Amino acid sequence: MILHNRVNGKVLKEKIKASDEKRITLSFYKYVKLSDPQNFRDKLYHDYSHLGIFGRIYVAHEGINAQISVPAERYEEYEEYMSNSEELQGAHLNSAIEDDGKSFFKLKIQVRKKILADGLNDTSFDVTNKGVHLTAEDFNKLAEDPNTILLDMRNHYETEVGHFKNAICPDVDTFRESLPIIENMLEDKKDKNLLMYCTGGIRCEKASAYYKHKGFKNVFQLKGGIIEYARQVNEQGIENKFIGKNFVFDERLGERISDDVISHCHQCGKPCDDHTNCKNDGCHLLFIQCKECAEKYEGCCSEECVDIIHLPEEEQKKIRQGINKGRQVFKKGRSEKLTFKK
Known part of the structure; x- marks a missing residue:
């Protein structure tokens, strides 16, 4: 079995958008010593693929950090799998608050030095x-x-x-x-x-x-x-002391916890708390954009990026050649292009 996705991401995105399959979005982590993270990763990819699970998962010697979506009809089967896994049993599964079942469109599992980029030397203190x-x-x-x-x-x-x-x-x-x-x-x-x-x-x-x-x-x-x-x-029925939205690291980019809107569109300044990524693949800036600005700028962060997305695909590829945005999409929101940034 091939242990990675080989289908174009845009194709998979469209497929999940068109699907009416009910899925449940979950997140969990567990600090557990893994002697062979690569072997654990490969087995997990094999097992999760058979369960129809999508998501983004990091595996390291110190444990696992996962955000996933599970087919609703296979949720009990997944819970049984977790409870029977020596490495994963006992991990608390957090269920999404606002869930349309389209939080992820593929399965991606990576081996990293750490499941959380904290910059700490774990041998210098008792992490337990x-x-x-x-x-x-x-x-x-x-x-x-x-x-x-x-x-x-x-x-x-x-x-x-x-x-x-x-x-x-x-x-x-x-x-x-x-x-x-x-x-x-x-x-x-x-x-x-x-x-x-x-x-x-x-x-x-x-x-x-x-x-x-x-x-x-x-x-x-x-x-x-x-x-x-x-x-x-x-x-x-407990008092809710959280105001606004909870940002999440999947396709939804947020789930509403209270009706309060405490932020503003980064382009016009109107009250808004909807995050998006610039549609220009060579930019992919994470920012807050209202519906009116999304229409005006065609989902882009600036007129410059609007001009680029209208170029032929080959020209766009040349412009972004050598640019690797990667996970930088979640470190943005401070661009000088944005008039009303925080």
Whole structure:
């Protein structure tokens, strides 16, 4: 069996758009020692392919970090597979809040040095000495404590469209940037309650252990992140302290947690919290764009990019030759092309 996708991504995108198959979007992570990440990756690709699973998964010696979509009719079969896997059993599955079943259109599993780019030397501290995990209800209570510092562990483009009330939101492009910035910011507050949250919990899992190592006495984290918080709020009737959208790393680029729109279109300044990627493949800038500007600029970030997408495909390829945007699509939103950027 071929252990990677060989079909053009645009073809697969159109196929999933046209499909009426019901799929469930999930995310999970697990820190577990994998002696042979490549072998684990290949077996996982084989098994997940047979289950009809799409998604983006990172595997490393330290564990697995996954965002996937599973055919609804095979969900119970997938749960059984997880519970029977020595490496994956016990991993908490976060279910998407807003889910149209089209979050992913192919399966991609990569072996990396780390499942989370944190820039830390894991041998220098005990990564298992984590902060206290809190439910949504307990999180809300602690967030109200005047001795608590509420900290968003996500990046600028995520916090721009949604965050918890009164949270500190560092203006950073990456998780690894935020760690020393936060440490310096809170150097004289190590006796406070440090209450952290992120999208699904993985960033807090590592950050909580790191900050305990750095001398913070009372470290807490939101179990399951914003995704699990929203589920508990909806199911248990708990007060929702999150305002706006939760940015997600799949085709949806966001799921609404509250009706508040706290950001603006980066092109006209109108209230808007819909992220998109510039349609020019040589740019692919991640930015916020309202429907009117999407129509005016044809899904692009600038008139320059509009001109490029109207060129013959061969000319477009020449222009973007040697340009590798890769995962840089999630580090943007600061371009000088955008008049109303954050």
